[in-house]
Amino acid sequence: MDSRLGYGVLSYDLAHLLGAAVLVLSFVLLYQRRMGAVINTYAAQAWVLAAAAAWQGWSQGAPHLYVTALIALGAKGVAIPLALHNIVRRLRIHRSIDTALGVFPSMALGVGLVALSIMVVLPTTLSRGALTREDLALALSVVLMGLLMMITRRSALTQVIGFMSLENGLILAAVGVAGMPLVVELSVAVLVLLAFVVFGVFFFRIRERFDSLDVSHLDRVGGAHR
Amino acid sequence: MSAAAGLLLALAAQLLHVALMLAAAPLLVGVIRRVKARLLGRAGPPVLQPWRDLLRLARKQPVVAENASWLFLAAPAAGFAAVLAAAALVPSFALGMASAPVADLLVIGGLLALARCILALAGMDIGTSFGGIGSSREMTYAAFAEPALILVVFTLALLVGTTNLDAIAAVLREGALGLRVSLGLILIAIIAIAIAENGRIPVDNPATHLELTMVHEAMVLEYSGRHLALIELAAALKLLVWMTLIGTVFVPFGMAPAGALPLWWATGMLAWAGKVGVLALALAGFETAIAKMRVFRVPEFLGIALLLALLAVVFLFVSQGFA
Numbered sequence: 179m180d181s182r183l184g185y186g187v188l189s190y191d192l193a194h195l196l197g198a199a200v201l202v203l204s205f206v207l208l209y210q211r212r213m214g215a216v217i218n219t220y221a222a223q224a225w226v227l228a229a230a231a232a233w234q235g236w237s238q239g240a241p242h243l244y245v246t247a248l249i250a251l252g253a254k255g256v257a258i259p260l261a262l263h264n265i266v267r268r269l270r271i272h273r274s275i276d277t278a279l280g281v282f283p284s285m286a287l288g289v290g291l292v293a294l295s296i297m298v299v300l301p302t303t304l305s306r307g308a309l310t311r312e313d314l315a316l317a318l319s320v321v322l323m324g325l326l327m328m329i330t331r332r333s334a335l336t337q338v339i340g341f342m343s344l345e346n347g348l349i350l351a352a353v354g355v356a357g358m359p360l361v362v363e364l365s366v367a368v369l370v371l372l373a374f375v376v377f378g379v380f381f382f383r384i385r386e387r388f389d390s391l392d393v394s395h396l397d398r399v400g401g402a403h404r
Numbered sequence: 405m406s407a408a409a410g411l412l413l414a415l416a417a418q419l420l421h422v423a424l425m426l427a428a429a430p431l432l433v434g435v436i437r438r439v440k441a442r443l444l445g446r447a448g449p450p451v452l453q454p455w456r457d458l459l460r461l462a463r464k465q466p467v468v469a470e471n472a473s474w475l476f477l478a479a480p481a482a483g484f485a486a487v488l489a490a491a492a493l494v495p496s497f498a499l500g501m502a503s504a505p506v507a508d509l510l511v512i513g514g515l516l517a518l519a520r521c522i523l524a525l526a527g528m529d530i531g532t533s534f535g536g537i538g539s540s541r542e543m544t545y546a547a548f549a550e551p552a553l554i555l556v557v558f559t560l561a562l563l564v565g566t567t568n569l570d571a572i573a574a575v576l577r578e579g580a581l582g583l584r585v586s587l588g589l590i591l592i593a594i595i596a597i598a599i600a601e602n603g604r605i606p607v608d609n610p611a612t613h614l615e616l617t618m619v620h621e622a623m624v625l626e627y628s629g630r631h632l633a634l635i636e637l638a639a640a641l642k643l644l645v646w647m648t649l650i651g652t653v654f655v656p657f658g659m660a661p662a663g664a665l666p667l668w669w670a671t672g673m674l675a676w677a678g679k680v681g682v683l684a685l686a687l688a689g690f691e692t693a694i695a696k697m698r699v700f701r702v703p704e705f706l707g708i709a710l711l712l713a714l715l716a717v718v719f720l721f722v723s724q725g726f727a
Contacts, residue, residue, distance in 0.1 A: 191583035198585040282707045293718045
């Protein structure tokens with residue numbers, strides 16, 4: 179590795195470190211067992227993401243990234259966590275995280291996914307600068323970790339949080355690449371908010387119907403029972 | 405400066421270092437207890453209280469069970485000696501001490517493991533059930549903490565090219581490596597390992613003496629008098645060794661470089677006191693804010709440390725392979 183190009187330059191180091199912090203928070207999401215802690219971790223991830231976006235805006239000299247940071251902070255760092263806490267309170271599901279897979283196996287799978295994304299991203303982007311490549315690998319890992327969380331959790335609420343953290347990974351990839359138009363980011367943010375509203379309605383419907391947010395009940399309805 | 409003067413200086417730094425470590429270890433425990441008490445709204449004992457306890461215990465005659473073997477009598481001194489040897493190897497205020505050529509991270513890890521094994525054997529020696537439970541739990545935790553520590557050492561060795569602690573600190577002190585992701589990951593991992601190794605909350609509660617969940621205190625339940633004094637001093641010294649180790653590897657700034665004049669040492673000592681002080685405050689705050697975790701969740705907690713260290717290795721290894 180050519181360390182003179184990348185490591186040791188503050189703008190690169192800090193961007194890299196913030197990306198890694200987002201990834202570590204993805205691992206923390208998998209580790210948590212309480213609903214409240216999961217939501218708080220998701221909020222923390224959004225805060226770090228906002229910091230990463232703002233730092234990229236400063237180091238790339240791209241002011242529209244500050245808007246991205248503000249959206250991440252306001253919508254995903256404050257509004258959605260508050261709404262999720264509200265749902266948890268109203269449905270009284272404080273400590274009901276049922277994992278389909280144990281915490282340790284799912285985290286081990288997570289490390290495997292990170293290795294996979296590095297091995298996929300780095301060889302295919304050899305011509306790009308070190309900053310873009312490793313940030314892309316980090317972002318892809320966050321996306322894969324979000325998918326993993328959606329697979330390994332049974333409760334609909336945690337699956338939705340997995341989906342949201344997946345979207346955090348997408349934003350992380352977007353801010354790392356110079357020249358992403360603001361329109362795309364705005365539409366993604368609006369899409370997530372809309373999806374969240376739909377999910378919120380959905381929670382109450384599932385709860386009303388089955389007295390639980392465990393999505394394995396849905397198998398019966400879908401005719402997946404064998 | 406001639407070679408002989410340099411050697412003398414290294415020896416002087418080494419002696420001063422060991423004396424400071426020994427003097428500061430009980431003080432560190434006193435500071436942590438005091439801060440924790442203040443955070444809980446109590447006045448708390450004075451900072452010197454652990455030293456007073458040690459001196460008092462050292463004057464008392466030990467009470468030994470009838471069926472104790474020679475192992476039980478030898479364990480406190482042997483365990484203390486191992487921890488003291490580890491303490492002599494971890495540089496605190498100056499690099500290039502007399503022990504620098506042998507200050508290998510694997511040796512330090514081995515010495516600490518030796519101390520733990522001796523104490524675990526002593527815990528089982530009398531044959532009471534408490535000691536046995538404590539020993540078995542201690543070794544279970546160690547089985548998870550040690551691989552994680554080895555991976556941390558591996559990461560540092562990949563980055564710097566050596567496992568010698570003195571050389572690692574000297575390279576990281578230059579700051580040429582920058583803020584590496586792998587360094588951040590192993591920092592989290594080593595903090596988790598240090599919490600487990602020192603029996604702090606959430607892994608073990610150092611303030612209890614009669615609980616089914618205790619680990620360290622269960623092993624040393626049968627000890628009294630000067631034996632207990634040695635064991636407590638060793639435990640305090642171990643905590644200081646881990647804090648100094650974390651400070652030396654991750655915040656090596658302010659340390660006197662190898663071969664510096666004694667005037668540099670003063671700055672080094674101030675920096676060292678600052679680093680350990682910040683870590684002690686952080687530990688006290690963390691322990692006040694968090695509850696002890698169930699025994700069966702501890703391997704999971706340490707498994708996370710292992711995975712984070714593994715992630716650090718993956719980042720270094722894989723990204724170096726494709727550069």
